[in-house]
Amino acid sequence: AVITYFPVFKMLTEAANPDLARAQATAGVTVTADPATCSFQGNPVAREIDFRSSCDIAKRYLVQNSVSYDNIAGAPGSNAIVKIGDKTVTAPVGNVVNLKFDEASARQIAAFKKEVGDDLKLASYPVKADPAKTNTLLTIALLFWLVLLVTMVYGPIAAMLVEMFPTRIRYTSMSLPYHIGNGWFGGLLPTTAFAIVAQTGNMYNGLWYPIVIAGITLVIGTLLIRETKDVDIYAND
Known part of the structure; x- marks a missing residue:
């Protein structure tokens, strides 16, 4: 995500709305x-x-x-x-x-x-994308890649959170970070991205918000999160 967001979204503009690009x-x-x-x-x-x-x-x-x-x-x-x-x-x-x-x-x-x-x-700015000019296959491929990034997170996250905490505190331990991440950081994405774009004038600069968050999670996940494979989820009950 950190590496591909900018090129993928620029390619998505060119593929889905070439007149705008x-x-x-x-x-x-x-x-x-x-x-x-x-x-x-x-x-x-x-x-x-x-x-x-x-x-x-x-x-x-x-x-x-x-x-x-x-x-x-x-x-x-x-x-x-x-x-x-x-x-x-x-x-x-x-x-x-x-x-x-x-x-x-x-x-x-x-x-x-x-x-x-x-x-x-x-000045030839389109009101909306012209379906006749859309590169449908490339657009689908780019969207597939973005969805794949999401599934790479959502696929293992449930099992990982279960394995990280003992049963007696698991509900709170899973719920709190999950909803802070999705509810607060994710929920503020549209507003923050809009504000960044309005401030800088570049419609792609709003991507810096998810890129920075993804970079932070990469560092924290690599350095501080332990491997949970084969953890006995009942060991500390």
Whole structure:
């Protein structure tokens, strides 16, 4: 996983949505914004109204549309400017009243999204993948590899956790690390990956989160976890 995530996901983009891969390579996008107004969008319970700065609105919309971009530091206090090819669009600032964007802000944000969406279409960014252009066999092969990585973990994990702990504490010993790993680290993956992409502008940089976690588990598993094969699970009862 540590070695293959980046190349596999880039190949997956090229195989499943070649138009998007081509647009990313040929039609550069930049966001010029005051860095002080750009938040780290990593709140798992956040709402759209929580990201009301011009920078956040611009970056959030681009990431939601799988658009990579380069960050350029803008003047302090300036609104974010999205540049797609030779076209520029200024992102508005959202004003929240009664837990929603006020009418003027909502109109400005909608107009901004429409204009950016239109410019992306002109720059050949696809709204969705074209099934006729999808390399189906390669896509299936890449997805098979990703699923195989999961099965390599989920296959032995149940037996290993049973063999690591005596019966009297086994339920807690298995449940606690399993749910911390899957519930917390796994559950925070979408939010953290989105925030990393929004911060850096590269749609693949969100992969650093699972890569770092996988690397940590590799080191800990190699150095600290003992072999459990042939362990008598009743020995310490």
